[in-house]
């Protein structure tokens with residue numbers, strides 16, 4: 001989470017989208033209007049000249065994984081095996097899945113949503129007591145903005161480093177709503193266990209020892225980001241969140257109850273909407289797992305779009321290895337003839353720094369690790 005020197009960054013004026021929406025509901029400042037090739041409802045995008053369409057079709061729904069089946073190997077081996085296979089396909093073919101029966105208490109799932117919503121509904125001056133300084137990624141504001149001419153996302157963010165303790169900036173933990181910090185703590189503890197359980201199962205799907213990732217990661221780095229997308233009078237012109245892959249190993253995303261559909265993932269050449277499933281959490285593979293698996297499991301590009309009348313809240317947890325861990329394709333994932341090594345070795349802290357000091361631009365940040373022949 002190391003910032004780039006602030007003196008080098010001139011982001012220009014960044015409108016707070018909630019305030020903008022309140023004051024001038026139909027105004028879309030130029031900085032939010034995407035170039036024609038990036039607009040969300042376009043039938044084609046520059047990268048995929050004729051085929052980039054948005055699909056809302058049922059048959060394109062991301063897989064649903066039942067964690068309770070993954071946790072019960074001794075009781076029902078048949079259903080465990082079937083679920084492991086499903087997980088393997090989800091990681092390989094989608095890079096995204098939704099997890100049900102994840103074991104996180106409904107009261108916590110609802111609680112985090114409630115405090116997040118309450119926080120975003122506070123007066124601007126109060127939220128600005130926790131400012132996200134340009135070039136950093138913690139606090140309230142817009143992350144990943146590094147220049148005056150960069151297009152802005154139709155989104156307000158509030159982000160906190162959670163674990164290990166030394167990444168926390170206590171000044172940024174809100175006192176209001178009163179339950180905010182405690183709820184983030186409790187929720188994060190549970191999500192951390194979920195990540196570790198999923199990493200165990202993912203290791204198994206790769207034919208690795210169950211504890212491979214968790215042992216390697218040490219005390220994993222965990223951060224939380226709450227994204228609030230106000231309605232937008234011209235959802236066809238803006239993006240809620242620019243296309244990107246996550247720098248994490250795993251990401252856990254909770255879509256607010258009653259929120260509009262907004263998360264889209266790039267499946268081959270098509271943007272597919274992730275339909276919210278009640279009480280399910282959306283999981284995706286981050287760049288770190290892509291490297292560790294030598295590209296067998298890919299971090300998939302995704303973005304958020306906005307809605308004309310409805311707002312949307314998402315609560316996102318990023319789980320990654322400890323900063324000092326060296327990352328590179330696991331030897332078991334490399335075969336010089338059929339599956340040559342395509343990523344170099346690097347220190348995860350360096351990658352993390354590179355990620356947070358680059359603008360969100362598809363999977364470009366991962367070039368850092370690619371071996372280009």
Ligand code: OGA
Pocket residue numbers: 225227241246253262263302303304314316
């Ligand atoms: C993210 C992200 C998508 C969403 O925060 O990394 O991809 O739907 N969010 O908010």
Ligand code: NI
Pocket residue numbers: 244245246251302
């Ligand atoms: Ni993301």
